[in-house]
Every structure is written in structure tokens, then in C-alpha cells.
Amino acid sequence: MTGGAFSAATSGERSARVRDWLQTEPSGELMNEVYRELSARDKGVAKILKEKLDEIKRAQGQEALAIDWAQKAEQMLQAPRLNIADALAWQRDAAKAGAPLSREPLASLKIRLAEVVKSVEDLQHQVMVQREAAVLLAQRIEVLSTKHIAEARVGQTGLQADVAQWLAQSVQLTSHATWPSVDLKFPPQLDAASNQLQAVWDGFSAALVSAQQAQADVSAPLPPVPVWADEVRRSRGEATASAAPAEQPAKPAKPKLDPAQRQALRDAANVAVTEVLDAVEKEVAEGHGKATAGAAAALRAVLKTHGKHLDAALDERVHNALTAAGELEGWQRWRADQLRQELVTKAEALLGADKTPAMGGRKMQENLRQLRESWKQTDQGGLPNHALWKRFDAACNEAYKTVQGWLDQIKQESAAHRAQRVALMEEVKAWTLEQAQSDDWRSQLRALHQFADRWRNAGHLSEKSFGEMQSQWKAIIKAAAARLEAAQKASIERRQALINEARELGAAALRVDAIKALQLRWQTEAQAVPLDRKTEQKLWEIFRAPLDEAFQRKGAERQQAVTQLSARDRAVIDASKALDAANASGDATQIRAAMAALDAALRGQAEAAAAQAKAAEVSPPAAADETPAAVSSSAEDAPSADAAQAPAATEPAADEAPEGDAAQAEPAAVVTPPKPAKPVVAVRGDDRPGQKKAEAPAGTFGGRDGRRDGRPGERSGERPGRMGERGPRTGDRGDRGDRFPRGDFQDRGERGPRLGDTAFRAQRDAMERAEMSLRKLAAQAHGETLTRLMGAWQDRQADALPTAQELGKAVNATARQAWTQAISSAAKAPAATALLRLEMAAEVPTPADHLSERRALQLQLLTQRNQPGPAETWSQDVAQVLSGPHDADTARRLQTALKNLLRR
Structure with missing residues (x-):
């Protein structure tokens, strides 16, 4: 069956016959049976069968892996939303698991996943491009708003087409098949850009319509765009206003070095060099060769710092000393063999024990050159040593093989770099012909800079080759840049x-x-x-x-x-100084009293305005609907009131209103209405038969002014905060504060003339510093209260427990009484569960040792219905912990939880 593998005479013949038999693709059972028989006779031949069996096993495992990972890929592709991270992790994890990604079906699945990922990334990139395009369109609209009304009317058509095209492209992006797979941060960004662009365009269109109406009708209000308002004023024969920027400080001149400092540097250099020079001359006189070399090196190091400040006499002395030191080292015959031995050791160390180079080609070449130069200098001062020379030369020749290989590589790279530069010159010539009729100078300048960077980074050439090509390159790039x-x-x-x-x-x-x-x-x-x-x-x-x-x-x-301060400004400045003095004392009572005094000084503005309003004419009854906002009298609300008073526009100067506002030309008289009754929020209906439905008064649904959210100052149909509409602006931008709502300009009548710049900034800074001090004092008191609580628990002294007022509004009298009883009673078993509930209520991390217990408790709480949570029972949990023994770990965890709970 095996073709005579068992009867072969030698192991080589047996291996050949086994390989021939394996080409017939026998079954796995036969190969296992043959492997068992051959492993006892010839392990070398059995190794061939073992490798074949392992290969079959790996192939079977890879087939199983391929099926498994193919199912995972199909699930991701069929899902409504594909996560890019999961798709990339699939390919990485499949490769780690050993799945055959280069074979089907994984190869096609990998390509499909890559295409989907690329499509998602393209969509994300297009979203960012759309955002930038929206910003550019908004900028174009803003620039168009600075031109004349006729030019703006002409440019409106093109802008309208561009805005419509942008909106259409945004709709195409959201309707793409892979849009649900886009990262969750991109859809809100696209929606925000769309809303912003639409708001800017709507505001621009409305302002342009208002400008056209103002040109046609003299009684029409001025448009909110400053340039158009000035143009309308000029057409009506009215004056315009402007503003000026702040003065810029001059740059200080750089001081020059005087002769006295130069002489001081020269004296310091002479002293430093003389000390080292004396040591060199002493060693040369005594004939110490080795010490002379070290002293000469030290002298050279000092000369690097002070050499340029030496006089002529000392410079000549230094030169003679260094020459004598060099001659002394060459005269020492006994030193020659020691130097040669050191050079041989260095040459043999260039190659390691396994004949591998210890450094790169260039550094090896420099070291070899330095070693041979040092050997030549050593031979000049003593008799030659042929044995050491043979060792030294053999080591250098062996190390030079590395240099030769590096030089061959450099030649190949130089040829490649030359070809790259030639191709770049041809590309520049072709680009010059293409741009012969183009007027896009910015792109041409960018392309020329890119060509220069590519030429600079095209790789190293020899000086001769680079000189030849550099002249050609300059002529080509000059011709390309001629039109620019x-x-x-x-x-x-x-x-x-x-x-x-x-x-x-x-x-x-x-x-x-x-x-x-x-x-x-x-x-x-x-x-x-x-x-x-x-x-x-x-x-x-x-x-x-x-x-x-x-x-x-x-x-x-x-x-x-504005140099002269008014009496009202002086009063506000004096109150601000008094507040700073109280702030420096560190007493919260004094700080609050000083804040109240400053608030009273600021309220003097409203009183003065009320006095002026009594003498003025009464405004029409229609203006009585706009109720002015009341000025806050508490110390905490003083900063917001000051900021609202700062940009008041009762009597603006002509030069303090750069954009102008027709509404400020004639100040309206303020009529203080009586305190209104409590508004009707809801009326209970009567559903009995024959009864009429009760109706709530108009304009009171959900709150004041007909708003559902109850926010004052805005009525239905008014949108003063839309982008593109601008309210009245007075004075410098840095002084107006921007602390009042955009739509509450009608509430500014009671605030009177605005403060001067000095007074406004003084009261604002003083109030901010006072609020910061109050917050620091409150935090300090909170820490002291918590420290006293932990000390009372440690000492088991209920009398030392802080009062309910000191503990804050988060702890009532019942909770404090429970804590007192827990501290006064004898220590019980530790309450580990209560401490975990406290950490859950305070939302603070649990130590790693107790993290598993916290997770188990969280799972247990999820199964309990209609039971109070940790945030509701934290005061009882504190009592349980205080009833237990005191230890450092428990005290630290309890203190960390109470830091957050007592502040709520």
C-alpha cells in the first residue's frame, strides 16, 4: 500500500516512498496507522507523516473557524446599524484566531465589510464637509450684509441657489442606505449646521426686505444690519455713528551690550582658561603622557565656551601648550604599543561574537577611518609592530564588508532618487503647460510649494549629481512661477x-x-x-x-x-471699595452687608430714572402691557442686575452707538403699573350636564405672557433671539455684559442711565470676588462640620455632634437625633451593607475590595419593588454606620460619601 516504504533499505529511500504515497492523498485513518508503525522504526520518516497529519488537522480547524466567522460577518452585514469598530475588530479577531481570511467565503466577506466601512467613513467625511460648507455660506451671507443694499439684492439670488443646493445635499446624506451606521455624533452636527444656516438665511432675507421697505417708505423702521441702516440714514439725510478700537501698546526696544559687560566677559574667560592651561603646562613639563592627554582635552573643552573672548597673548600661549602636549604623546615609545593594543581591541569589537555588525554602514565607515588614522599617528611615534598590525588589518577588512554592502545599497538608492527627481521635473513641465490659462493663483502657489517640498524630500544624491540637477530644476521652477x-x-x-x-x-x-x-x-x-x-x-x-x-x-x-466721574459713579466705586475691604476681612456677615450696600447704591440708578420718568410725557396705553422687570434687591442677584444696567440705552451718545438704533433716539417714559394679581394658571372645569365650560383668561396658559414654560419677557409671535436679528447696542462691546435675555429690551426703561466704564467694572469685579469668598467660606465651614462629626463618632461623644443648622438642610432634627443615639450607644457589629448604600446614594466609587459586594447589592435592589432607594434612606444608613465600631477604612469611606450628601 505504501509503495515499499517499510521494506526500503535506507532512510532516504523510505522518505521518498512515503512522500510519493502521500501524493495519492490517502485517508486520515491510513496515515494514522502508517504513522504508528513508522514511529517505532524511523522517527525521521514518521515526522513527515506527522507534519501532514497536523496540516490536515489545521485545515479542518480553519474550515470550522471560517464557518463561525462567516456567520458573525453575515450578522453584522444584515444588522440595521453597522458599528465600524466591530467590523474592524472582526477582521483583527479572525486573524488572531487563525481563520483563513485569504480564502472564501471570508475573503469576500472581508471585502464587503471594508466597502461598508468605507461608505460610512465617506458619509462622515461628507458631513464634516457639509458643516464647513455651511460655515462658508454663513460667512458669505455676513459679507454680503456689509455691502450696499443693491449689491445684496443682486447677490441674494445666487446665495439662495447655493443654500437650496446645500439643503438638498444634506437630505441626500440622511437618505443614504448606510446613514444609520454613521457615528452618533455626526447626525446632531449636521442638524445643527442645517438649523444654523437656515436661521442665518431667514434673518438675512428678512433684513433685506426690511431694508427695501425702509428705502421706499421714510416712516418704516431701519433694518437691523448696520451698513444698510447707515445707507438708509444717508438717503434720509440723517447722521451715522462709528466706534474706535482700543489703543495698542508699543513694543519695548531690545537693550544693547555695553563695553563694561564685554570686558567682564573677557576677564572671566581669561581666568577660566588660565586655570586649565597651567595644569597642561605642568604635565608637559613633568613628561606625563597620559595625564597630558586628559589635561589637553579639558583645555579644548574650555576653549569651546570661552575661546572667542581671549586676548592675543593668551591665545598664543594656549596654542603652544596644545602643540607641546601633542608632541609629548608622540615621543613616548612605551605608549605606542599600548595605543596599538587599544586600536586592535576596538577594531575587533566592531563585529560581535557571531560576526554581526554592531552598527550601521556609515558609522562603521567613520569608525574604520578613525581607527586607521589613529594607527598611522601611532606608527609615527614608535617602531612598528607587525603582529598587532596583522590583527588590526584583518579585523578592519572583515568589518569593511558591512561598509561595502552599505555603499552598494547607497548606489541603488541614489539611482532611484535620481529617477524620482527626473520624473518630478517632467511633472512640473506638464503642470506649467496645464496652468497656462488658469487664474487660480492660490492653488498655483500651493502646488509650487508642494513641488518644492517634494524636491527637497526626494532623497540624497552626490554633490556632483545634485549640482547638475539643481540648475535644471531652478530653470524649470522659475518658468512655472513666471505668471504667478x-x-x-x-x-x-x-x-x-x-x-x-x-x-x-x-x-x-x-x-x-x-x-x-x-x-x-x-x-x-x-x-x-x-x-x-x-x-x-x-x-x-x-x-x-x-x-x-x-x-x-x-x-x-x-x-x-468720560474722564469726569458723576456722583452716582463715585457712590458705586465707594461701595465697591467697601465690599473689597469686607472681603479682605473674611467675615461672611460683613461681606453680605457690603454686598447689600453696593446693591443699594446700584438701585439709585433706577430711582433716578423713576424721577426723570415722572417729569416726562406718559407713553400710550398700548405700552403698558410691557411690564419692566423688577430690580433685584438681594446680594446674590446684584451681579446680574449690574450687568443688565451696564448696557442701558436711555441717553446714548452719538459716538457710543456704532451700529445705531432708531428705538433709542427718543427715550420712552416708563409708567410703573400696580402689582398685578397672581396669574391664573389653570381653571377647574364643571362637567355637569347643562353647565358652561370655564375658560382660563387669555394669555395665562402655563405661565406669563402665554408661554408654556413660564419664561417672562417673550410673547407669542415674537422671536427676538433669532439669528440675524440684532438688538440695540450701546457703547463698547466689553461693557454691555450680555447678561440680560435677548428679547427683554422693553424691561430696561427702569434702570436709568448706565454707569461709567470705571464704575461698572469696579462693582462687577468686587461682586465677583465677594461671591467667590462666600463660596470659599461655605466650603470651609462644610469641611469643619464634617471633621467634627467624624471626631464625635471616634470618641463616642454625642455632645460633640454638630447642630442641625451646622449640618445643613439635608439633615433634619429626626435624623440628627438618630445619629446622636447611635453614637451614644455601645458599638455594634459593622454595617457593611449600610456603607455600600451610602456610597450608592452619594454616587462615589467603592474600593476594589468591596466592589463585588456593591454589585451584588445593586442586583438585589433591582429585584425589590416599592422599597425606598439608597438616596431616600441615607440618613438611616448613616445612623447604622455610626452605631458600629470606628476604624480608619470605614471612616474614610463614610467621610467621602457625606461630602456629597450633606451638600444636597
Whole structure:
């Protein structure tokens, strides 16, 4: 059956016949039977059968694995949502398990999973692109809002088409088959971008319609866009306003080094070199060769630091000493053989015990060169030693084989690098022909930079080859950049013209609209034709200088106007200083009293406004519906009230309203209505026969002003917070606070004229520091109370337990009485379950030793119905823990849980 494998004379013949028999593909049972017979006679031949049997076993195992992993892949592909991490983990885990991924059916399943993953990743990438496109469209809308109304009307059609196309693309993304498999963070991002873009477009369209109506009708309100409002004002013959940026500080000049410091450096260098030089001269005089070499090395190290500060005489002395030290080392004949032996040892160490190189080719070449140079220098000072030379030369020749192989590799890499550079030059020539009619200068500049980077990273060449190719490359890249350089030259000329216009605008009266238009032209030019960064920055600074000077003049005038403090500002500043003094004392009572005093000083603004309102005309009855918001009198609400008063717009100056607001031109008189009755939230109906249904008063469903959530200040049909609508703005942006709701401008009538910048910032900073101090004092008191509680438990003293007021509102009198009884009674068994319930109620981690017990308790609590949870019974659990013995571990865990529970 085996073809004579058992009757063969030699082991080689037996192996050949067994291999021939295995080619006939016998069954596994026959191979096992033959293996049992041959393993006792010839183990070498039996090893062939063993390998074949193992291969069959592996194949069977791989078939089972293939079926198993194929089922897992099919389940993932048929699932409604495919997780990318699971798909990647399937391929990784299948490879670790030894499944045959290169054979069917796993090969096709791997390709299908890869295609699905790629499709999901493409969708995610498209979502990010859509987000960026939405931002760009919003920017285009914003830029269009800075142009004239006629230009905005012309550009509206193109923008409308782009917005519609963007929305259509977003719908296509969400309707894709693999959209449910996208990461959960991308759908909200796409929805947010869509909502934001839609809101911006709606606001822009509404503002444009308002601008057109304002142009057609003089009595129509001004549009909310500042540029369009100024344009309408100019058409009506009204004046416009502007603002100025803050003054920028000048950069300090760099100090220069004086002659005294130079002399000090020279003296220090002479002292440091003289000390080492004396040691070298001493060793040379005594003839110590080995010590002379070390001293000379130390002198060379000092010269690296102080060599440039030495005078001529000391420099000559150093040179002579180093020459003498070198001669002394060469004169020593006894030293020659020692140096040679060291060189032989170093040469033999270049190759390890197994003849493998200990370093790379370049470093090996440098070491061999240094060793041979050192051998030559040693031969110059003594008689030759042929035996050591043979050992040294043989070791160097053996190590040079590594260098030769490295040199061959370098030649091959050099040829490849040369071919790569030639291909790059041909690519640049073809690109130059393609871009002959293109005006996209930014992409051309980017491509030229990429070509330069690729040329720089194209690999190493010899100096001769690189010199030949570098001249060709410069000519090619110069021809490719010729059109771009011409465009840049023309752009510089246009920017010089803009600079001249900027100087004329800076010298004339300040016109913000003209400056914005000029800056927009500069920005358009900069985006169209890019320049070198240094050149572009220099031109921009020259262009910006006259405009900055104009704004600085405007800022200086404004600063002079607000230098004088009013009596109300002085009162607020004095109250802020008193609050800072109370804050420094660290007494919570004084801090709260000072906060109340500051609040009273701020309320003086509302009182002054009320006095002015009595003398003014009464507004129409229709305005009585808008009830002004009451000013908070508590110390905790003072910061929000101050922030709301800061941007008050009762009497704004012309230069403090850059965007303008027609509503602020004539201040409306504020009529204080009587305190309204409690609003009717719900009315109980009568469902008896013949009875009329009771109806709730209009506008009271769910809360004030007809809102379901009960938020004041907004009525049905009004959406003041929509993007694209802008409320009144007065003064500098940093002073307005932005702490009041966007839609509550009608509540600002009672607050009076706004504070000055100094007073507003003083009271705001003082109030913030006071609130921070109160929080720190509260945290400190909480820690002391918790420490006293733990001390009373440790000492078993119920009298030392903190009072219910000190424990806080989370602990009532009943709970404290239970804690007192638990501490005063004798120690019972430890309450491990109660401590676990406390950690669950406080949501703090449990130590690793008790983690399994906590999980078991959580499973047990899940099975209990209508039982109070740990968050409801934590005070009883604390009593159980306090009734037990005190130990460090339990005390630490209890203290960690109470830190969170007592603050609730």
C-alpha cells in the first residue's frame, strides 16, 4: 500500500516512498496507522507523516473557524446599524484566531465589510464637509450684509441657489442606505449646521426686505444690519455713528551690550582658561603622557565656551601648550604599543561574537577611518609592530564588508532618487503647460510649494549629481512661477494704491463705512493673489497704520469725555471699595452687608430714572402691557442686575452707538403699573350636564405672557433671539455684559442711565470676588462640620455632634437625633451593607475590595419593588454606620460619601 516504504533499505529511500504515497492523498485513518508503525522504526520518516497529519488537522480547524466567522460577518452585514469598530475588530479577531481570511467565503466577506466601512467613513467625511460648507455660506451671507443694499439684492439670488443646493445635499446624506451606521455624533452636527444656516438665511432675507421697505417708505423702521441702516440714514439725510478700537501698546526696544559687560566677559574667560592651561603646562613639563592627554582635552573643552573672548597673548600661549602636549604623546615609545593594543581591541569589537555588525554602514565607515588614522599617528611615534598590525588589518577588512554592502545599497538608492527627481521635473513641465490659462493663483502657489517640498524630500544624491540637477530644476521652477510672479507684482501695485487711499481716509474725518469698504477691497485682493508672508504682513501694517491713527484719535476724544466721574459713579466705586475691604476681612456677615450696600447704591440708578420718568410725557396705553422687570434687591442677584444696567440705552451718545438704533433716539417714559394679581394658571372645569365650560383668561396658559414654560419677557409671535436679528447696542462691546435675555429690551426703561466704564467694572469685579469668598467660606465651614462629626463618632461623644443648622438642610432634627443615639450607644457589629448604600446614594466609587459586594447589592435592589432607594434612606444608613465600631477604612469611606450628601 505504501509503495515499499517499510521494506526500503535506507532512510532516504523510505522518505521518498512515503512522500510519493502521500501524493495519492490517502485517508486520515491510513496515515494514522502508517504513522504508528513508522514511529517505532524511523522517527525521521514518521515526522513527515506527522507534519501532514497536523496540516490536515489545521485545515479542518480553519474550515470550522471560517464557518463561525462567516456567520458573525453575515450578522453584522444584515444588522440595521453597522458599528465600524466591530467590523474592524472582526477582521483583527479572525486573524488572531487563525481563520483563513485569504480564502472564501471570508475573503469576500472581508471585502464587503471594508466597502461598508468605507461608505460610512465617506458619509462622515461628507458631513464634516457639509458643516464647513455651511460655515462658508454663513460667512458669505455676513459679507454680503456689509455691502450696499443693491449689491445684496443682486447677490441674494445666487446665495439662495447655493443654500437650496446645500439643503438638498444634506437630505441626500440622511437618505443614504448606510446613514444609520454613521457615528452618533455626526447626525446632531449636521442638524445643527442645517438649523444654523437656515436661521442665518431667514434673518438675512428678512433684513433685506426690511431694508427695501425702509428705502421706499421714510416712516418704516431701519433694518437691523448696520451698513444698510447707515445707507438708509444717508438717503434720509440723517447722521451715522462709528466706534474706535482700543489703543495698542508699543513694543519695548531690545537693550544693547555695553563695553563694561564685554570686558567682564573677557576677564572671566581669561581666568577660566588660565586655570586649565597651567595644569597642561605642568604635565608637559613633568613628561606625563597620559595625564597630558586628559589635561589637553579639558583645555579644548574650555576653549569651546570661552575661546572667542581671549586676548592675543593668551591665545598664543594656549596654542603652544596644545602643540607641546601633542608632541609629548608622540615621543613616548612605551605608549605606542599600548595605543596599538587599544586600536586592535576596538577594531575587533566592531563585529560581535557571531560576526554581526554592531552598527550601521556609515558609522562603521567613520569608525574604520578613525581607527586607521589613529594607527598611522601611532606608527609615527614608535617602531612598528607587525603582529598587532596583522590583527588590526584583518579585523578592519572583515568589518569593511558591512561598509561595502552599505555603499552598494547607497548606489541603488541614489539611482532611484535620481529617477524620482527626473520624473518630478517632467511633472512640473506638464503642470506649467496645464496652468497656462488658469487664474487660480492660490492653488498655483500651493502646488509650487508642494513641488518644492517634494524636491527637497526626494532623497540624497552626490554633490556632483545634485549640482547638475539643481540648475535644471531652478530653470524649470522659475518658468512655472513666471505668471504667478507677474500677478503678484500687479497685486503689489494695486495694494500700494489702496495704501494711498487709506492715508487719505486717515487724514480726513472718521468714516467707518468707507474704512470697511476699503478693508473689504484689501481682503478681496489678498484672497485673490497670495504674496510672501513677510511682504504681505509688511504691506498690511503700512495699510493699517493710518486707519489705526484715526481710530486712536477718536478713542482719545472719547476718553476725555468720560474722564469726569458723576456722583452716582463715585457712590458705586465707594461701595465697591467697601465690599473689597469686607472681603479682605473674611467675615461672611460683613461681606453680605457690603454686598447689600453696593446693591443699594446700584438701585439709585433706577430711582433716578423713576424721577426723570415722572417729569416726562406718559407713553400710550398700548405700552403698558410691557411690564419692566423688577430690580433685584438681594446680594446674590446684584451681579446680574449690574450687568443688565451696564448696557442701558436711555441717553446714548452719538459716538457710543456704532451700529445705531432708531428705538433709542427718543427715550420712552416708563409708567410703573400696580402689582398685578397672581396669574391664573389653570381653571377647574364643571362637567355637569347643562353647565358652561370655564375658560382660563387669555394669555395665562402655563405661565406669563402665554408661554408654556413660564419664561417672562417673550410673547407669542415674537422671536427676538433669532439669528440675524440684532438688538440695540450701546457703547463698547466689553461693557454691555450680555447678561440680560435677548428679547427683554422693553424691561430696561427702569434702570436709568448706565454707569461709567470705571464704575461698572469696579462693582462687577468686587461682586465677583465677594461671591467667590462666600463660596470659599461655605466650603470651609462644610469641611469643619464634617471633621467634627467624624471626631464625635471616634470618641463616642454625642455632645460633640454638630447642630442641625451646622449640618445643613439635608439633615433634619429626626435624623440628627438618630445619629446622636447611635453614637451614644455601645458599638455594634459593622454595617457593611449600610456603607455600600451610602456610597450608592452619594454616587462615589467603592474600593476594589468591596466592589463585588456593591454589585451584588445593586442586583438585589433591582429585584425589590416599592422599597425606598439608597438616596431616600441615607440618613438611616448613616445612623447604622455610626452605631458600629470606628476604624480608619470605614471612616474614610463614610467621610467621602457625606461630602456629597450633606451638600444636597
